Amino acid sequence: MPVEFTAKAARRSLPVHLVHKDGVAEAGLDAVALAWAKAHDFSGEAGRVLVLPGANGAPGGALFGLGKNDDGLAALAFGALAKSLPEGQWHFASAPADPTLAAIGLKLGSYVFTRYGKKPGRELTFALPKGVDAARAERVSQAVFLTRDLVNTPTNDMGPDMLEKAARDLAARHKARVSVTTGDALLKANFPMIHAVGRASTIAPRLIDMVWGDKNAPKVTLVGKGVCFDTGGLDIKPSSGMLLMKKDMGGAANVLGLASMVMSAGLRVRLRVLIPAVENAISGNAFRPGDILASRKGITVEIGNTDAEGRLILADALALADQEKPELLIDMATLTGAARVALGPDLPPFYTPDDSLAAGIAEAARTTADPLWRMPLWKPYDSKLSSKVADVNNVTTDGFAGSITAALFLQRFVENTRSWAHFDIFAWNPSERPHCPVGGEAQAIRALEELLLRRYPA
Structure with a gap:
């Protein structure tokens, strides 16, 4: 499957920072990430993903916009991560409001109908936050x-x-x-x-x-x-x-x-x-x-x-x-x-x-x-x-x-x-x-x- 869940974040896992609308300053980001968000006009719009730069041009993390409300539809928007993040290992820097629904949204966003030759989506490994019903998300x-x-x-x-x-x-x-x-x-x-x-x-x-x-x-x-x-x-x-x-x-x-x-x-x-x-x-x-x-x-x-x-x-x-x-x-x-x-x-x-x-x-x-x-x-x-x-x-x-x-x-x-x-x-x-x-x-x-x-x- 393009998105696999793990219980613990690997040592080289990259963080996804959750940002409410107009809440970049309160998201606990360092000065480099704040400058990057400003340069790319990122303000926490629901479902928007912005990859942060790391060392030697490699990704260093990502920002994910929650919009104004942590409602259910916003949780399903976590599916955008499956389409936008570079392949590799990831984890949430802080837990979503509804971690199980966010995990379901993330998994659903990875779907590709491959029966007739279309290639699968990006291969991501995602460490689930505490409180996730992993069995339910999977079924x-x-x-x-x-x-x-x-x-x-x-x-x-x-x-x-x-x-x-x-x-x-x-x-x-x-x-x-x-x-x-x-x-x-x-x-x-x-x-x-x-x-x-x-x-x-x-x-x-x-x-x-x-x-x-x-x-x-x-x-x-x-x-x-x-x-x-x-x-x-x-x-x-x-x-x-x-x-x-x-x-x-x-x-x-x-x-x-x-x-x-x-x-x-x-x-x-x-x-x-x-x-x-x-x-x-x-x-x-x-x-x-x-x-x-x-x-x-x-x-x-x-x-x-x-x-x-x-x-x-x-x-x-x-x-x-x-x-x-x-x-x-x-x-x-x-x-x-x-x-x-x-x-x-x-x-x-x-x-x-x-x-x-x-x-x-x-x-x-x-x-x-x-x-x-x-x-x-x-x-x-x-x-x-x-x-x-x-x-x-x-x-x-x-x-x-x-x-x-x-x-x-x-x-x-x-x-x-x-x-x-x-x-x-x-x-x-x-x-x-x-x-x-x-x-x-x-x-x-x-x-x-x-x-x-x-x-x-x-």
């Missing part, structure tokens, strides 16, 4: 890297079959059990909507079912949308709308990342992960606008648009999850463009009827600097999904409140679960930030790991 960063790798991999190497392989590989590392229902067996097992959405692809649709942990522990179930590519189906997307559709399995990637953290931490849960994995393709047997599909739950669904396929496959998976009445059911999906119109790419909305769960999620999001925003399950909008020929339509006709109505559609398939939350994520960084490059991203799973750690400690 969180590895889970985020897994998520990013899965989303970044194009569909020719990450179809439904390869997504199944990724789930099996993860399960093997943690001695979890996996069963998979594939192709026409989906019809026999009563997953008609997963089959309908995925049957046009040359790679068969499937439902991946992973189970881990003590069967007597509280049941926590994760459901992730695994649309490995979305053409839009017969309601075909324009070419520009397909450019990022390799990321339409971002919900599946994120629940696998969260599962990785849960299993690595050894949380006291019976974990179940359900991933309906399909490609929404076009062929002679593709499902059509106007079709009426049966669902696992028995609800009939009129297809108003084949490009609203994610909620269909999630509905069958949620109905299965709901049958065993889990204590907590979480689904994650790159479900609607409406969510991005409302809140942008960096702030995913979540929906839950459980106020206590919502408060816990919001607090965990703040603690981990993993931004989330609760949106309402506004019941008056439910009628917008009405159908004259079936129990429900998969889309509305007016185009308003698309993320809310999608969540309301999913809620119909959850009746017995004690607590349920739906996350409408983007799973993509459109612009580079200190802790993440442009590309696939883990969203909400660091916050959810915090929530689960509090509820179900190992």
